[in-house]
Amino acid sequence: MTGSRAKLILAILLCVALAVPSAFAQQGEAVSAASPSARIKLAQQSDNPFSALVGKRRERVSESGSARGVERYVLTSDDRIFLFEERGASARVRFLCSPDDPRLDCQLDGGDAAPEIHLLSATRAPRGDIIYKTEEGETLLRIAAYGGATVFWPGETYGIAASKSFGDDRPLSLIFEDYEAARRRAQSASVHVGAMIGAPLFFDVGAGRRAVGANAAVLSDAVLMAAKGIGTVADDPIGARAVADRIKRVAFLPGAAPGVALNGAVLEIVYVPNQDVNGRPASAAVAHYLEETL
Numbered sequence: 001m002t003g004s005r006a007k008l009i010l011a012i013l014l015c016v017a018l019a020v021p022s023a024f025a026q027q028g029e030a031v032s033a034a035s036p037s038a039r040i041k042l043a044q045q046s047d048n049p050f051s052a053l054v055g056k057r058r059e060r061v062s063e064s065g066s067a068r069g070v071e072r073y074v075l076t077s078d079d080r081i082f083l084f085e086e087r088g089a090s091a092r093v094r095f096l097c098s099p100d101d102p103r104l105d106c107q108l109d110g111g112d113a114a115p116e117i118h119l120l121s122a123t124r125a126p127r128g129d130i131i132y133k134t135e136e137g138e139t140l141l142r143i144a145a146y147g148g149a150t151v152f153w154p155g156e157t158y159g160i161a162a163s164k165s166f167g168d169d170r171p172l173s174l175i176f177e178d179y180e181a182a183r184r185r186a187q188s189a190s191v192h193v194g195a196m197i198g199a200p201l202f203f204d205v206g207a208g209r210r211a212v213g214a215n216a217a218v219l220s221d222a223v224l225m226a227a228k229g230i231g232t233v234a235d236d237p238i239g240a241r242a243v244a245d246r247i248k249r250v251a252f253l254p255g256a257a258p259g260v261a262l263n264g265a266v267l268e269i270v271y272v273p274n275q276d277v278n279g280r281p282a283s284a285a286v287a288h289y290l291e292e293t294l
Helices: 002-032 036-043 049-064 179-197 206-210 217-234 237-246 283-293
Strands: 071-075 081-087 090-095 117-124 130-133 139-143 149-151 160-164 202-204 249-254 259-263 266-271
Touching: 071 149, 090 139, 117 139, 179 202, 179 206, 179 217, 179 237, 202 217, 206 249, 217 237, 217 249, 217 266, 217 283, 237 283, 259 283
Parallel strands: 202 249, 249 266
Antiparallel strands: 071 081, 071 160, 081 090, 090 117, 117 130, 130 139, 139 149, 149 160, 259 266
C-alpha cells in the first residue's frame, strides 16, 4: 500500500513539472497577443526609465481610445498661453500672441497673427523630468514628472512656471494657404523688416507660383521664419547695419530639403512644399546662419 501511494505521489509531481513550462509558454503567447495597453504595461517594467514614463502616458491614450491632442498651458506669472503637442520622442510648441505682443510673428499679419510652431526633441533629465530643445540646442520647455511645466518664453531670460489649462485646440500643423496669402505676407515682411534695418529689403516669393500644388502654406510659413530670423539679427544696431549692407533681396525657392544660403546680395530660403513645418528652416536657423555669415 505504501509503495502504491509513493508511486501515485511521484506521478502527480511529474505532471506538475511538465505543466509549469507549458503554463509559462501560454502566458508568453497571451502577452504577445495582448492589447496595446497590456504591452505598454509590460514595457514599463523594462530598465529604460524614459520609455516607462512615455509608456504611462500612452497607456492613458490607449484606454481612452483617442489621441492626446494639444495641451494648453497658462503662465503662472500672467495670462500668456502656449500650446504643446507631444509626438513620441519629439514635440511641437506654439507661443500664442497676447494683446500688444511685440514679437514680429505677432505683428506681421496684423489681426491674423500666426506665431511660429517650434519643433522640439525630448531628452530625459534627473528626477524623471523631460526637457524639450530646438534643433539649435535651445531649451524651450521642461515638463516635470508630476505634470508641472517650466517654459522659456521667447525673449525671456529665465524659466517661468506654467500650469495646464483647458482648451479645444487643433493640431500644431500648418493650415491651407494659397499663393496670394503668401504674397501678402511677403509684402508685409518687406515693410516690417525694411523698417527694422533702415533700408529696402524685398521678400520675393515669385518662384512659389510655379511650385507643384495649390497649397502654399509652407511657403507662407517660410516667409514668416525668414522675417523673424532676420529680425532677430536686426534687433542689434550692428546686426541691422550688416543686414542692410549685405542683403538686398530674400528669395524663396522650392527644393528637396529646407536650407539657408547667401548668394551675393540675395538670401536664399529653400523650402519643401507640402511637408508641413518640417519643410522650412526655423527662424532660429535663419538667425544662426546670418550671425555666422554676415
